[in-house]
Amino acid sequence: MPKLGMEPIRRDALVKATIAEIGAAGSLDVTVARIAKRAGMSSALAHHYFGGKDQILVAAMRHILTLFGAEVRGALAMADTPRARIDAIVRASFSPANFRTETIGAWLAFYVQAQTSPDARRLLAIYRRRMRSNLLAGFRPLLADRAEIAAETVGALIDGVYIRQALRQGAMGRDDAVILVNKCVTGLVGEGH
């Protein structure tokens, strides 16, 4: 069985298994053994490739963030007006992939992990900076100096709607989420838009 070039395959499988496991468990209380099993290998191999549990977790988080970033970039590429840019970000935030219970659970768990892990915090900070600068680029042409606060508001609102989804019960659909945030955006940029 042992072929060459297994490392990227194994790492990838582990990252995906980690997200799945966290999502299923709803928390970071996930054992390396379970992750490895789900990924179809021994826990020793997981350690071999990642060095330790924390690094597996961080890699999983990075993966989610990367996917999200790609989604945003893809949506932004098709947006040609400022308002469309904002819309694109909102839509990407609540895209099917991001809105899966699994992903939300993992995301929430990472928030908690960021409380103690510098690596996790750094990643989350990067995500937030990007989000902010993307929103700002959309709001600036529309609101000039009021763009800052608008970006902050929409950023927080997205996070809030997203996090509320974590309580599976009484959750709203993706479309509802998009509509809700968009209504707020409309309120911020004024009736004229």
Added chain:
Amino acid sequence: MPKLGMEPIRRDALVKATIAEIGAAGSLDVTVARIAKRAGMSSALAHHYFGGKDQILVAAMRHILTLFGAEVRGALAMADTPRARIDAIVRASFSPANFRTETIGAWLAFYVQAQTSPDARRLLAIYRRRMRSNLLAGFRPLLADRAEIAAETVGALIDGVYIRQALRQGAMGRDDAVILVNKCVTGLVGEGH
């Protein structure tokens, strides 16, 4: 010399110690031993009074929610216009007690616990229902049938701002938080208010 009626005192001490410990740790990875030590008793006694770790955790969450509820009620009592009611809720949400890093950390941790513990989820659902109905009571006179979405928006925004505070870095102050949310409220209810 064992005194009578120690139970409420012990329970209270444990609940407070739990919140402090969770806040300090930034996660639910808190041992019963540490909580009990902080509360000045043996872990065996903690078990005796609560039956198990999960129940201690839930009691702590209930405590936070109760405090928050009292704060909201107190603020609402002094509000005599719909807008003032909304304002009161926002202010209470970011009150000094609620905005302490400790409390935020505990709150976040409970969100995660709600993923797996039905008790925790129920408590969180109650909090959300109350929040929603309170906001609705404020928005209804101002927005009629658009009140629902406004309440949902502000609720989510509060959660979002709150949760963002958990990343201690780049956080905003209480006043800024209140102002941010209020700006959004103003946008929702229109210029006239």
Added chain:
Amino acid sequence: MPKLGMEPIRRDALVKATIAEIGAAGSLDVTVARIAKRAGMSSALAHHYFGGKDQILVAAMRHILTLFGAEVRGALAMADTPRARIDAIVRASFSPANFRTETIGAWLAFYVQAQTSPDARRLLAIYRRRMRSNLLAGFRPLLADRAEIAAETVGALIDGVYIRQALRQGAMGRDDAVILVNKCVTGLVGEGH
């Protein structure tokens, strides 16, 4: 079973079990589980009382050193001439308790541990200082300024004879060891004594 005041009993049992286990294994490759089992308790309890494996090991070393120190002190108390003092130290070094294969194995293992553990090194340094000052007190009246080198020589010789004993094969008896070192002492202090 759980009575009060078990701690010193348990600690003592663990220390003795550790020495026995190290002696039996002939190296520090000894598991906490085995030590605990020999001491009649779970490994968890061993950790509870000592905090970790290293501390158990250091405690065992300290125990050996304490025993040795007591033996030397006892022997010295009965010595009334300088030469008798030196003799007492030599005899104590090769006392039955110290010359047991178990003890020698443990001693040797600790030498190795001192390479990496600061605690172990400190203990060994203390032992050496005491040994040196004791020998010096014996040699000074006899050799004046040549006492230093004599003390160093006899100290090293004792260690050498002792360590050679670790290779069970071709070892000498206690009496032979004492005679050997004493011959050297006689050579050092001159024929007249």
Added chain:
Amino acid sequence: MPKLGMEPIRRDALVKATIAEIGAAGSLDVTVARIAKRAGMSSALAHHYFGGKDQILVAAMRHILTLFGAEVRGALAMADTPRARIDAIVRASFSPANFRTETIGAWLAFYVQAQTSPDARRLLAIYRRRMRSNLLAGFRPLLADRAEIAAETVGALIDGVYIRQALRQGAMGRDDAVILVNKCVTGLVGEGH
């Protein structure tokens, strides 16, 4: 491109890497992986050539002993009086190569290993026999029937001084070591020599 006759090269590299690694670690707690890495090959290859960790360790020990033996032989070749022979052995024992912290650490570690590994014990026994017969050859012409005990004494003293060096702190230099042992030799063979 696998070359022919790599075996001796690989084995040699592994042996040297082993000694270096043991010396650096100060104990036998050395992994095959680290040794192999230091020797520039995979751990699998190390196993291939030696069969197992223990055998690698024993080979390393044999290497040290061989070096030491050669050094002694070289020094003896230039000695033309009995006393010079003894001197040569002492000097070789504390030669720069043997007195390196690395070597001393490895030596000490092997002493411990000899407690459990018959192979290691056999090697150490050989070393001791040689040492003894070499010293005896020097002492016999000088001391006749007292040569035995003198050889034993000096052998043990060399070991003792050597082992004391392992506690890096408060160690003496090579020259001091030689002087110390020589003073003892002088004492043993008497003033006239």
Added chain:
DNA sequence: CATGAATGAGTTTTCATTCAT
């Protein structure tokens, strides 16, 4: 000849929980 891949067995350590007193 050489190695990346893979793992089973073992080690330390932690912790919620139980129990006799």
Added chain:
DNA sequence: TATGAATGAAAACTCATTCAT
């Protein structure tokens, strides 16, 4: 009421060793 004592179960992590290529 209160606790020190005690442990079983599980977790992360390590490592010598094997094997297909």
